[in-house]
Amino acid sequence: MKYVxxxxxxxxxxxxxxxHCPYDGSYLIAVKLVDKKGNMINTENINFYLQEVDNKLADxxxxxxxxxxxxxxxxxxxxxxxxxxxDRNGYNKKLxxxxxxxxxxxxxxxxxxxxQGEHTCTLIGKSETVYTNYIYTKxxxxxxxTVNKKEVSIKVPPAAIYSLCTNSKDLQNFKxxxxxxx
Numbered sequence: 001m002k003y004v005x006x007x008x009x010x011x012x013x014x015x016x017x018x019x020h021c022p023y024d025g026s027y028l029i030a031v032k033l034v035d036k037k038g039n040m041i042n043t044e045n046i047n048f049y050l051q052e053v054d055n056k057l058a059d060x061x062x063x064x065x066x067x068x069x070x071x072x073x074x075x076x077x078x079x080x081x082x083x084x085x086x087d088r089n090g091y092n093k094k095l096x097x098x099x100x101x102x103x104x105x106x107x108x109x110x111x112x113x114x115x116q117g118e119h120t121c122t123l124i125g126k127s128e129t130v131y132t133n134y135i136y137t138k139x140x141x142x143x144x145x146t147v148n149k150k151e152v153s154i155k156v157p158p159a160a161i162y163s164l165c166t167n168s169k170d171l172q173n174f175k176x177x178x179x180x181x182x
Contacts, residue, residue, distance in 0.1 A: 025116030063117025
């Protein structure tokens with residue numbers, strides 16, 4: 001009987017461990033920079049930023065309070081960030097391998113990572129009970145950059161924010177935000 005209980009406990013632990021995803025709550029936004037003819041170009045002299053918009057309550061978000069602004073990274077810098085962020089148990093190599101197999105690095109050249117708190121603003125609403133009334137609001141973003149002294153903003157559609165969780169099938173249909181530089 002003792003062995004049966006241990007076997008069941010081991011099986012439950014094994015199943016629980018398999019459900020854990022190190023990238024849960026992690027998201028990727030990618031940009032493909034192209035010229036007038038649609039050919040991918042890589043320019044180092046233009047900075048691209050992910051900027052949160054339309055959130056008057058950003059300072060009240062319980063996680064990642066304040067308006068989000070993050071610089072998009074080149075492929076090599078994004079891979080470096082992956083190596084630093086997930087450098088345990090080979091998670092960094094697994095993620096880079098998944099993104100490589102999905103041709104994310106081949107077809108795009110600017111990337112930004114956001115976490116769950118940066119993706120969804122969690123507010124504490126009024127509650128009539130002892131339970132907290134959480135309000136979850138997806139944050140809205142634009143990509144900002146300046147070219148030829150002209151400031152440009154490109155809306156980030158919600159469908160262009162891809163979950164990195166291994167349980168997600170987002171990478172199978174991965175499409176970047178295409179920015180045509182003149």
